[in-house]
Structure formats: structure tokens, C-alpha cells
Amino acid sequence: MAGVVLRNVSKSYGNVTVIPDLSLDIEEGEFVVFVGPSGCGKSTTLRMIAGLEKVSSGQIVISGRDVTWAKPKERDIAMVFQSYALYPHMNVAQNMSFALRLDRRPKAEIEERVRIAADMLELTPYLDRKPKDLSGGQRQRVAMGRSIVRDAYVFLFDEPLSNLDAKLRSTMRTELALLHKKLDRTMIYVTHDQIEAMTMADRIVIMKDGLIQQVGTPKDVYNAPVNTFVATFIGSPSMTLVPAELSEDNGQLHVQGAGFKLPVPDRLKDTANRATGRQVTLGLRPEHFAAEARSDAFAPIDLKVKVAEYIGSSQFLAADMGGQDITAAVEVGPEADRMSDGQYFFDTSRLYLFDSNSGEAL
């Protein structure tokens, strides 16, 4: 079986269990992003795949080979670290060729591979420079170059963009996605930034407290979050959760609470029917609010706007809905002033319902 397989992997430090039991199949060539808050075990998982941490139990298979107890260098992996982890005493070319030189590859091959990688990353003019003479973005590229020359089966990334400024980060995101296309290698990427996850991943693995919450494409996890944790973690600004109740009224199922009464969309009718009369949690994504109704699915909601943040194409509203704090992101035209209290509309076809007790999606 190709790709990377984690089977019942667990990790404990003494009495502290970081990862109780984790299983995941990653396909060959896939770009998988582990995302979650700090301490959720995503980095530990990556380090176990790399062989930098030993598993407490379970099995790790890379490209059909059981590597559970193999040394990092026997796993056919390359890794990019958050701090770049360049060798400060070596120049760019030496940094990139270190692994090949240790492997005693022919000199011509080493030079050729470094040349290709440097070309790809636009590092050719800097090959003789030491890391301290490079900018953050260039160091980041050298760290990537170091893994590219390896031509490893799996590329591991441990929050590689966290130390870059916002603009560079978004450029590097694009470059990484391009790199994945060019190299066509399996890539496993760890981040706490859901935007990085959403923009780059083929599949996202959302983790919390050492447990996988959901695995799916960016579309899946955005549109069909399995629980309130995933729902609030993915999407920016975060989804607002408010307590609500399901009720039937003239044959139409409604979800209602303080300051709102919204029709339940068709896609949720079957499951919601079974929960009628029970306490539920309603999930409203800020971006599904609008200043005017654009279709029949839009239902009016009165909002008291506390603060309107001007973003440009839209405004983020910190508002009060029947005593509940909610966030709305409303698209506005170029002439709009800061939005104020009044009637807004919500696209009810995009609302989410969760069980109040378990937090699971209905």
C-alpha cells in the first residue's frame, strides 16, 4: 500500500497521553494538512512520522514499508522546520547538498540537483551566501530547497510559514501549492492557521486533544463540519453559535431563539425532524449574512451593531442579536458608510444545527 499509513498510533510521555489512538491513511501524492490549536498533537504526529519521536504503540507505514521503528534517514522523508533549522556555518549550496553529501552521491549529481532546486526556488544568486545574510523568506526557501534536493517520498512541513510576515506568507502558500504540483509528492503539513489549511490542502485533518475531529476536503469541512469545534475552527471570522429550539409551525420546521426564527433548510429537515422540541445549537457563519435579501432563502434578522469594522469589500459587524453576541460579515458597495442597527438578512440554506449536549452536527 503506497502513501503514508498511521494505524492505531499512540504517544504518551510518562502518564501524560498526548495521542490516545490515531489512524489515518494518506494517499500517494496527496497534500494533507493537520490543523488544530496548539497542544492538539498535530506536531507530535508529524514528528512521529518523521521518526523524531518514537511511537508508544501502533504502526507507521510509508510507501508500503513498515517504518515504525526505523531511523529518520531510513524513512525516505524530507522535513521543513518552523525555524528553518538551517546550518549557520554552511552556505546555501552546502545547506541544500548536506544530505546528498552524507549519502556520498557523485559530485556531478549533487551539483545538478542543487542547481535544479535553486533554479526552482530562485536561489541561484545566493548559493554562496550564509543563512545569516539572507532574508526570512529566502531562508524559508533554502529550507525547502534542502528537502527538494532529497527527492524524498514524503515531504513533512512543521508550521513552515509561521515566522513570515503576512504578505510573504500568502506568497509562500501559493509557491508551496505550485511546488506540490511540480513535484507530485506526498506532502504532510502542520499548521494552526486554518487559512493555510483551507488554501493548500487536498484533505484537512482537524485535531483537538490528540483526537482527529474530522478528515475531509476543504469543501467538506467548511460545508459539513461534524461538530461545533470544527465548525468554529474552520472559517474566518468564526461561526457564531447560539442556543435555539426546533419547532413545527404550519407544517414548516423552524429553528428559533432570542431574536430570530429561521426556517430549517431542506438538507437538514430529516435529521432536524427527529430533534424537534430538543435544545439545539444554531451555527451562523458571518459571511452568510447580507444587507439585503438575495433569494427566498434569506430571512430577516434584527441586529444591534456595536462595532462595524471596515474591511473594504465588506464590513465585519460585532452585533447583538436578541441578547446574543454574534459576528456578521456583510458585503457593501463602495459608497456604504459604517453599518448601523437595523434589519439584516441571513441565508437560511447555509445554517448549521448541532446537538447542544454532544456538539455533534445534526
Added chain:
Amino acid sequence: MAHADMDTQRLDLPEPMPQPRFQAGFITPYAFIFPALLVMLGGLLYPVFMAMYLSLYDWQIGLDLEDAPFVGLTNFSRMLTDPQVWEVLWVTMRFGFWTITIEMTLGVALALLLEKPIRGASVFRTIFILPLMVSPVVVGLIWRYLFDARVGWINYYLGAWFGIEPQIWLGDAQLAFFAIVFTDIWQWTPFIFIIVIAGLQALPSEVVEASTIDGANWWQQVFLVKLPMIKSILVIALLMRLIDVFRGMEVMLIMTGGGPGRSTELLSLHIYNRAFETQQLGYASAISVLLIVIVFAISTLILTMANPMKSRSDV
């Protein structure tokens, strides 16, 4: 401009704030280092220049300096042809070579072995640095008794455990040289150890991990990654030991007094003997100047070859 006036310059300005009369300027940093400079000049440069001044006179103890005859560079020309000076220089160089080579190797090796947080490592570390806390005079006394031919533990245990005949350690030229080298290693290896282990523990762990991923084994990690990364620390440690070799004399003074013959007489001990045993203060000062020149030359050489201030780079 009309637009800018409207949006950014709407307010009338108040009276400008007066510029403070005193501002940190050109003088300030020098004012702050002045006291330290004074101490440096008084404590460091004065004796150096005094030594240079004295080296131009034939000054004997008991004679007033005013009465000492000015001899120009005679002391220096005498020094260059003095076989005793060349002999102690040779002893000093041999001593420095053996002690520093072994101390650096041993100190680095121990630091590498005890770098990992293993059980009891901190106890070992504390034990290792104990010799550093002992004053050189006490070290000299301790080892003089340990090496003592009749009542020393060393002869006793060599005999009891290995059946080796008692040796007159401090009475034989070669054995005495070995004894002072051994004592120096005992006292100063911990110094290298403590500096190197601090350097190793400050290394960013991700860089070491990166080398593991790159396929480096333990030896390659040590020689291609870790030691090059603490090169500046190694250079400074080496420099301090080298300077100490030319400075230190208490241990030899007490253990052997430089003997037998001049087999354990280091340069600084020789200067001491010249000054206070043979009472030739002017000549001793001339040799001191030689010592200063040697130490200065070595320091400059090492610092230019491997500039520890420059080679330290952020990762």
C-alpha cells in the same frame, strides 16, 4: 494638495514643545565607559608599562629605583642568548601542548556524553566542576601530597592494585613533568567541559533534528554540525587556556618549585624566580615583556584565524 489639507491637516498646531536642553549625544556613551576605562588603565596598562620601563634598568632588590643604572636594551639582548629562557620556553610550550590538547579533547568528549538529560547527569556535572572551585595553591598542595613518593596515595594504590614499584614522582624530570600536566588536566578539563556543555545546550534543537533527517549519524552530527556551530565558544575556551598556560605558576611553585632542574619551570615561574630568588627585577621585567608579546601574538593570531565575534550567526 487641497485634498490633503482637508483630511490630514485639520487642526491648528499648539506651541511647539521646547527641545530638551540635554540630549544623549556624542559624549554620553564615553561618559558611561569612562569609569571602567579608568580601572582598565590603572589595573592593566599601568603594570604593563611599568614592566616595560623597568626592563630598561638593571634594578636589583634592595636598590632604590633611582639608583638603578639605565641599561637600554641590554636586558633584552641578554635574554635572547640566555639558554635558561629558551629552556623554560620549551618547557612551557610542551606543557601547553599536552595540557590543552588533552583538556580540549576530554572536555568536549565529556560534554558530548553528558549533554543529554540522562538520570544523574546533573550530579556528574557538579562533581566534574568541583576542581574548578579549588584555589591553585590548594590544588598544588593536594597533588604534592598525592604524588609524594613515601606517603602519597598514588604510589600506594599503584602498588596495592597494580603491583607497581613506588616512583619518585616529583623528583624525576620526566615524571614531574607528567605530574604537573596531569594536575593541570585534573583542574582545567572541567572548565572546557562547562563552557562546551553550555554551548551545546544552547544549540537550536531543530537544527540538530534537521541533520538527523538529513541522515547524519552521531559522529557526523558532532563533527559536521554541533562542533562547527559552537566554534566561537571553542576558540574562546582555547584562548583562555593558552593565556593561562603562560600565566599560571602557583601549582608548579608548590608541587615542584620548577624542578628537578628546570624540568617543570614554566615561563611565569621563571620570571618569579628571577625576580625574587635571584633578585634581578629589571631582567625579570624584560622576560615579562617577552611573555606579554607572546600572549598578545597568540591571541591576535587565534582571533584573526577564527573571529568568535563574527562567526556567531543567528539561524
